[in-house]
Amino acid sequence: MNDYRGKRVLITGGTGSFGHTVTEKLLMRDVAEIRILSRDEAKQDLMRHELPDARLRFYVGDIRDYLSVERAMRDVDYVFHAAALKQVPSCEFFPMEAVRTNVQGSENVVRAADHAGVSSVVCLSTDKAVYPVNAMGMSKAMMEKVAQSHGLNNPNADTTVSCVRYGNVMYSRGSVIPLFIRQLKAGKNLTVTNPDMTRFMMSLADSVDLVEFAFQQADQGDLFIRKAKACSVGDLALATISLFESNARVEVIGTRHAEKLSEALATREELSRAQDMGAYFRIQADNRDLNYSVYVEEGDTAVARYDDYDSHTVDRMSVREIKELLLTLPEIHAELALAGITAERATA
DSSP states (O other): OOOOBTOEEEEETTTSHHHHHHHHHHTTTTBSEEEEEESOHHHHHHHHHHSOOTTEEEEEOOTTSHHHHHHHHTTOOEEEEOOOOOOHHHHHHOHHHHIIIIIIHHHHHHHHHHHHTOSEEEEEEEGGGSSOOSHHHHHHHHHHHHHHHHHHHOTTOSSEEEEEEEOEETTOTTOHHHHHHHHHHTTOOEEESOTTOEEEEEOHHHHHHHHHHHHHHOOTTOEEEEOOOEEEHHHHHHHHHHHTTOOOOEEEOOOOTTOOSSOEEEOHHHHTTEEEOSSEEEEOOOOOOSOTHHHHTOOOGGGGGOOOEETTTSOBOOHHHHHHHHTTOHHHHHHHHHTTOOHHHHHO
16 A cells, blocks of 8 residues: 555544455554544444554544544544445435435535645545436435535645545445345345346455555546446356355346446546546546536537446456456355355365
8 A cells, every 4th residue: 555654544434344444454554543433333342343453543423514524634644535325225215314424524524634734535436426316326426526626626725635436345334245145144045136237346455456546646636447347236146156056046126216227437428538547547527617618619529439438338247257256355255164165166
């Protein structure tokens, strides 16, 4: 990771899957202090016992409350902004809660970071923010706009605010792979909403690497995307069944409200101004001002030459490739060991 020697790092929503992973990596560096800001004291207590280190400090607070964010932000050098409402169904029932956390809470984080003189803030977004059809995606799309507006309104600001956008993080809390494994362990069939649905897949380690890349490379308002392969949900279920040598079947239960058949990581409009950095895309903020002629009277001929970066159109993994990807996860190795299955046998 980047040189964090003597630095203080704040992770909002730090008791989540991403927060756990990045904290473990940071504790292997000469970081001065890691602050975890979240509102769940039970998860904080669990994390305190799992990672006993004097450099780890916990702040009970909510990003919806500016004063609690400001208190945790004092003397901080870098911020990972991971706090969010992420579940599509709950945001559909309570859209204003998604707005208060994902939009207004993010504004509090950016404003407090600027006030505290933080060097860099990286905000975590999702592919659901691209062409959003649900409240969660809409609120995360607005979070991106809040982050980018900081640079548009403060071009000489010392605090660099950037975003990263990624798809499904494998084995993260609330994701489908742990659900599949629970169903297999209970002797049940695997339930999928639509086997033809496609999603981008990324490990937690890859998501941390993406954020780290943003810290190293970001200019004001940049958005970074890690290139990724996709798979169908049906093939993911079959790969999981094969790994665990199960006789379970795949049951189709129908598309949930506000689910999309595919997800896009970038629009063709974004790709027309993107910089290809090998494993990553860098998309610079649209820095047009309020001169409306630029919006109304002038176009962009480059847009027509690009397609969306969509999970239906990128390279799609086979069942075997999905199995190989799953076997890169330590959690899968642990579950296989409990089932008495070696990794060599699982890939045979």
